[in-house]
Amino acid sequence: MAADSQATTPDAGRSGPKHGLRIFLVWIVLAIVADLLIGLVLAPHIPPGKMSSSAEDGQQAITVMALMSAPVMVFVLVYFTYALTVWRQRDGDEDDGPPIHGHAGIQTGWIVGTSVIVLALAAFGTVELIDSHGSGGGEGPVPIWKPAATVSLTSWRPGEAIQVQVIGQQWKFTYRYPQFGGFETTQLVIPEGQWVQFNVTSIDVIHSFWAYQLSVKADANPNVNNIAFTKPTQLGQFTVRCAELCGLWHGAMFDYGRVVTVPQFRAWTAATRVFMADVTPMLPAYATTYDPTVIPAFRSGPVMKKLGLVSAGGGYYPPQDPVQP
Amino acid sequence: MSLPVRVGTLLVAFLAVVGGAIFVVIHFFLAGPPVVDYTSGVAPGQAVNVVLQEDPQNQASNHPDWVSYFVQDPKTKQWVHTLVFKVPAGARVNMTILGYDGCTPLRNPFWGKVTGTIGNSATIDGKTVRALDSWKTCSVGHTFSIPSINLNVPMGSPTTVAENNNLCGTSPCTSGPHATMKFSFIAPKTPGSYLVQCRVPCGGGYVTGFGGPMQAIGFMTGQMEVAS
Structure with a gap:
């Protein structure tokens, strides 16, 4: 704004060059370069990657944010550098700077521009949350944005959401699969291409279930069922960490989950069900929380x-x- | 006061403060429970026999009412108040744990399942078990768990009302009702420290039973140090 004011202010010493135009030209070139670098080079590597629907949505959202914020940051840097270079005080220059006058057009443009950016981001974020069924975040016991799929707690068919209960306890997550006989295990295995509903709870203090590459993160609170959704889209291993300081061995509260094919998932559930058959009857009846x-x-x-x-x-x-x- | 005296006094005071800070760091923050070494004199490929006991109390610390593990020194056969022991990498570890503490229900009955041992089983007083129901039966005193290698073994306890009302009162225990657990597992091939913990909420009086001895290294939590 000051640059444009100065550009339009008659001033013997400083009104010669068109500072505003110079700054604009430098800015537009650098902004385009920055956005091209972000969009073409950086974006594919922005965490958490593309291992699940929520991860893809997260990466896309971060990319959009970066693309929109880079020109703003570039403008600040260009203006700052230009001001330091061109308008610095010269030797022997004891005069005051030129007076700065208001400029209704620039002020209005600034307010409108920033408002549009903020409102657009708010709309974009809201749509992204709805479109991705919560984008992997814990939505509480009654999620608003959930995939439209019939859910049975006693069986599962491809197309339905897999129910995985995540039980936080000092200092380990265990996982319960109610649709496969209700067994509990320390392994987290989910099938590719299927919606997964994580029912996250705790039986002691507050933990936080964070499946990093899946971009799923939900607090594990005692007596609360915190539901998060995702759909794995790539086979492989992902990291699970507790993201809430939960005691002496909080740092040791991590493990690795696996995304496998549907046939592999069926084979794993069948084998685990047998392996856990002697302890499953000792577990409490499946419930969304335990006391x-x-x-x-x-x-x-x-x-x-x-x-x-x-x-x-x-x-x-x-x-x-x-x-x- | 002359300048040299002032400088000398300041120097002495500074050194005293630094010395005090170093003492506090070393004595309180860096000091840990002793490490019982099961590696010396063990040939490559040879199994090691680790012997532990868990007691309902201990007189070996300033928390006599805290439950605690003790580890038997393989050379002296003396009980050491610690839960830090060293084994060779990749070795077969034969564990014997004497359970002198009474029974307690697990917060999560799932930890009644034996996993990570050879054969996914253990023996209590000679009887093979694969899972114990700590809610229904008076059978589990504590667990011996090393999460990073998926090892979890519920520890047997005295099973009757009379036994549980007459538990060993002086630690380390040498007599009194107890259960003898035996199981084996293969130590990791990667050297390092592996967390050992109990999953029974035996930190009585603390939040969710997981404070006090449950978060004090050398009591109900410790480390298995795997040496190359």
Whole structure:
């Protein structure tokens, strides 16, 4: 704005060259170069990649943001550099700078331009969230944006969303598959090309389920079912980390998941179901959340009842023993 | 006060502060529980026999009411208050764990499943088990878990009301009702420190039972150090 003001302000010492035009020309060239570099070179490598629908949407959103913000950043840098170079104080120059006057056109253009950018990004972000069914983020127990697919908790057919319950606990995620007999496992395996519904919860403190390459991230809160959706689009391995400081071994709370073909997924579920057959009946009935502080009466044996061990809450000792730090 | 005295006093005070800080760092932050070495004198390919016990309390620390593991020194056969031990990379590790603590339900019964051992099984007092129901039966005292190698073994406990009311009262325990667990696994080939933890909420009185001894290295959490 100052440059244009100066360009239109008669000033003996500084009004010669058309500063505004110069700055515009330099800016437009550099902005185009920056956007071309971002769009053609950087964009394919922007994390989290393209391993899932949500990852692709995330990468696309970040690319759009970068393409729109790069010209703004380039303008600031060009203007800053131009001002330092051209308008710096010369030796012996003790005069004040020229007065700056308002310019209704530039002010209006600035307000309109920035408003359009912000509103466009808001609209773009909202559409992206809706279009990608939450874009891999936790949507709470009643998701607004979910894929239109029939869901059964007792069986699964291709085309339906796979139900995977993510159970956070210090310091490991375990995964439960209610559509395949309700087994629980430490392995996260999902099929390519199928919608997956992650039902994320915790049985102790707050964790956060972060499947990095899938661009899925949902807080794991006790007594809350936090639902996130994604559709894996590439075979391979992805990293799962806890993204919420959850105790001494928070840093060790990570593992690796796998995206496999549908036949491989079916074979894996069948084998795991058999392998876990001896512990699956010991698990609580599948539910969206679990409360370990209460063990159902029918699940407690006589010795446990006599000993008063009818809770898995961890508070068995008298309150004064041990003393809280 | 003359200038040399002032400078000397300042120097001494500065050194005292630095020395104090170094002492605090070394004594409180860098000090850890002892490491019991199972690698010395072991030929390549030879199995090592690691012996542990878990007690309902310990008199070997300033937290006598915290449950804790102890590791037996292979040379002296003395019990060491720690849960840090060193094994050779790639070696077969034969574990014997004496469970002196009483039974407790797991927060997640899933951890009643034996995984990561040779044969995915263990023995309690000679009887082979693949899973224990810690909610229904008085059978699980703690777990011995090394998550990074998918090792999880529920530790047996005394099973009757009478036994659980007469647990060993002096640690390290040498008598009293207990269960003897045995299992084997192959140590990782990659040297490094591998987290060992318990999955029973045995930090009684702390949030979700996972504070106190559950987050104090040498009690119910520790490390298996794998040496090349």
